[in-house]
Amino acid sequence: MITDPTTLLVSVLTLGVGAQWLAWRMRLPSIVLLIVLGLAIGPLGGLVDPDALLGEQLFPFVSIAVAAILFEGGLSLRVKELRETGRQLWRLMTVGILATWVLITALGVWIIGLDLELALLLGAILVVTGPTVALPLLQHVRPERRIGALVKWEGIANDPIGALLAVLVLEWMLAAGAGSSPFVSLAIALVAGVGIGGFGAWFVGLALKRHWLPDALHGAAVLMAALFAYVAANGVHHECGLMAVTVMGIGLANQRDLDIEHVLEFGENLRVVLIGGLFLLLGARVQLADLALLGPASLAFVALIVLFVRPFAVWTSLVGLGVPWREKAFLGIMAPRGIIAAAVASLFALQLEEYGFHQARLLVPLVFLVILTTVSVCGLAARPLALGLGLASEKNDGFLVLGAHPFARAIAESLLAEGVRVVLVDSNRANIAAAEAAGIPAHHASIRSDWVQSDLALEGIGHFVGLVPNDEVNGLAALRFQSLFGRANCFQLAATARDDETSRLDDQALARVLFGAQFTHAELERRFVAGARPRRTTLTDGFQFSDLLEQHGDGAVPLFCVKRTGAVQVFGSDMRPTPEPGDRLICLVADQAARIERRASAA
Template identity: 45%
Template sequence: MSAHILTGLTAIVALGVAAQWLSWRFHLPSILILLGAGLLAGPGLGLLNPDDLFKDTLLPLVSLSVAVILFEGGLTLRLPEIRQTARVIGRLVTLGVFISWVVVSLAALILLGFSPSVALLLGAILVVTGPTVIQPLLKHIRPTAEVASVIKWEGIIIDPVGAMLAVLVFQAAAAAGAKAATWGAMLGVAKTILLGGSVGAACAAALVVILRRYWVPDFLENALILMMVLLAFVLSNYLQPESGLLAVTIMGIFLANQGAVSIRHIIEFKENLRILLISGLFIILSARLNLDDLLKITPQRALFLAVVVLVARPVSVFISTIFSPLSWRERAFMAFMAPRGIVAAAVASIFSLELQHIGQPQGALLAPVVFQVIAVTVAIYGLLAPWVARALKVVQPDPQGVLLVGAHAFSRQLALAVEEEGFKTLLVDTNWANIVEARRLGLPTFYSSILSGCVLDEIGLEGIGRLFALTSNDEVNSLAVIHFVDTFGRSEVYQLPPEGRGFGCPEPVSINLRGRILFGPQATYSRIMARIRAGAKIRKTRVEKGFRLPEEAWPLLLVTEGRKLRVFTADSRLEPRPGQTVIWLEKPPQSSSGPQERSEGGARPPFPPRQDTHPQG
């Protein structure tokens, strides 16, 4: 194998991963850094030439990579998220697309001097937004739940819609006569929706059957799913050109919303693969650009970019959301969120070559204009969107509340102390008596198993940013942590220390199957409940200079001066400072608690007795 091929492939991976790390480290939009790295390695220093490296396989590889990225996006779309906003999303991807297409096409025709066919094609390409840019932005900004849901769904669904529209415009431009073009476009839309949707749903259903009946071993599941995604994409494109992106998106949505098999491991694999694909694609596509064309910002191009950002998006959003349940603030924020991403870059690169092949010289300008739009929109939205969201007051406050698994006496006391400090709580339990007592105290509750599939869809988590698994069952605690690790992140899922030691093993629950240990290794369920039954209470103390906790008190939580909730854990000890508030569990009166606590420290039976018969009690 030629050394320059190995060097080129290694450079693509290294630059992509390095750009993603720099993006994370400095809180910048990753695509901006990827774009800069590709330009530097390609036209800047001449170190990378993708056309020479990949030759005829370049565009097929780009198409397959985009298919995998959209499939992964479809896996994140759950139907319960859009109960209140389905009509808004439907308008945005139909009426909103049409409005954006018309406005951008007219701007390209008038300001850039493009021919009608190229202007319409450019408008079709730029109707898309960028889910690969939007989703990291949404995580960083944390807008209200409805707005976040609408923007996420729109960004993922609109990509195949925009790609399909671009293909139909290109085919219509090549057709002879307006009548033939109109009829061909209508027929193309119908065939794309019918065949793309059918192929995607059929492949997803086949996967569900295969996985449900265990026809493949675990180590082949991810490989099988990747194969099926590529198969669906290619088969759909064979039956109807450029319907493959719709097929893989439908396939992802179908898998995300079925309840027959678990897809957690699929999502994890595809998320990791998506990062590598996005990084590599942006390095490759930006390295192909002509630096002079990209940096050429004439007054006409500047006006065109202004129309894309300040006219096309706001007009399409405000018209599409008329009579919607969204407030004007939410609509205004949505009008300020339309960064373009990898799909626009890939489609523009493909059609730029197609136009040049059929003798259209303006095709060479298509990709640079689209990449200018990508760079400008990512920079504007990525850098200003957090400020705009705060100014419009559509940002959820930093979620400091607690989801408590188990509503027993200790959980209720802890929830009351947290609520008194102004933070939200929610107690989930299968023990009805515990739920009733918690409600009597005015605490919010949810009567269900924390492991139920409906919990994530039914409970409201606004203002809640961490999980405390406090049940008497170590296995339930660990499963609850695993269930919510994607929701809160590994650093914010906690559980009580497991009881006793493993039988034949040094630890009762593997470190890979548990969350962070709450309050310290001594604070097991049985020891905590022994104190509670003996009359111990949870106390709060405002820290002053020289403060020390009473002897044998267990610190639980710390409220900082900035109203942040911090957790005492086995892996990080907090040092209270003056002005902060410590929430702690006192030692009960010696007369009633001494024997119980001394017995806790002595020999334990092989199977410690549970304190109740309900796993979440």
């Protein structure tokens, strides 16, 4: 076992980020890999002991990390998403939570044999569906926009409500609120959480709008303000700080005339590190001896939570709202428990044992068993289920194309003929009308509008391509979509060379250069007007890529390579695919007359 605390902490955080990279490469849910790795370095390998590593600071560290993750999650919530999911979310937050609480309480009494008080507390803890698990899973699954928004809202809003409910049950058990009603305690917590969070959102928004802070401090200052709100709300009522940071994040995200994209990017980067560290510590903290306390009945308890409690709560909550059964079935499995449930259970078990609740020693292993099971089931089954129900695309190789001019339409038709999803966006109505007449999915909109990112159906889309004549618009639009598709999948045409220093773009493009550095919009348009068109060619053992280039000479511009597996590769200045027999190439090929004229001219 490593004993140096600094080495241990750095190693845990590095392993957390490394595990997420490995999961991305293997196309696996990162949460599952993190839990397995945590078990390997903890109870199985004996390399890390979180309690020895952080001591009494373990729970404060977990609390602050979860508060930061919840705040970042709140920043990603847009109230306009509730136009389609508001009623469903309200039902899940009320009927769903109540049904889950009652059923888990009943299972705790009948199957595990817990006293009613402890079963009520266990049920309250397990109503939480943590965003620390749900958000990474949504990035992996990429379900349809409506169902994705509902899962995201439920996961983030559920966390503070569940934690607060558990606190109220604990207060009732310990008679800490003697002389005051639990409903009074709940009212105080709600007022403190919403009030402090709302005030924090207003004040921070005011500071950003009036430029009281330099840009370099925006991310750090906003995060520190959120953590201050968390501590202040917790000072009023235990665990209502989670509600405060959630409200503050939502409040900031939905203010008019306030750009928080850079703050959100800072939070997303921090979330990657925190989630990796938290779930490694969670897995490493599992004690095999504690799990041994549980008998076979605990397996039935967990199985019923996954297979009966969650589906029943979802179907009961959404009855009469017209939600398709496919969406209900997907929601029925998307209830992974996360770090909040683990932290609350560990903290409360210690307090209850001090007060003589002997069955409290079962609380932690039961919660950890539920976490391990639900995370594994959701992580492994969510994407296959979404694909089977038709709620997600099997491949995300499609293209969002900026521009619907004739050349862009010709490229779109070639990709569509290969079964690749393409969506065109243009602010020119005539171009959009021509695209729609040709049967190409197209939308009249500004690429920088919020509607494109929040309302446009982008299922199956994994690339952005900027094809308009304006180099700056191409680059800025690509920059906007890097957070959605990743830097590796955002492309723009090569910038036109300019001698005027005042109008020359920075040498470093804002996105990857499409097709090649010499193929500007003007050059591609010139070829297109001269008769060049995108052509699809299947390579064989007798006609390979080199033969195609030799046949057409400089009259062929390789654009895309569609592999035999269906994956699409883009030709770019820093990316030259190696086509093989069986692959299909899409090339911009000059017509024969133009090629003869060019060769004669060169001679």
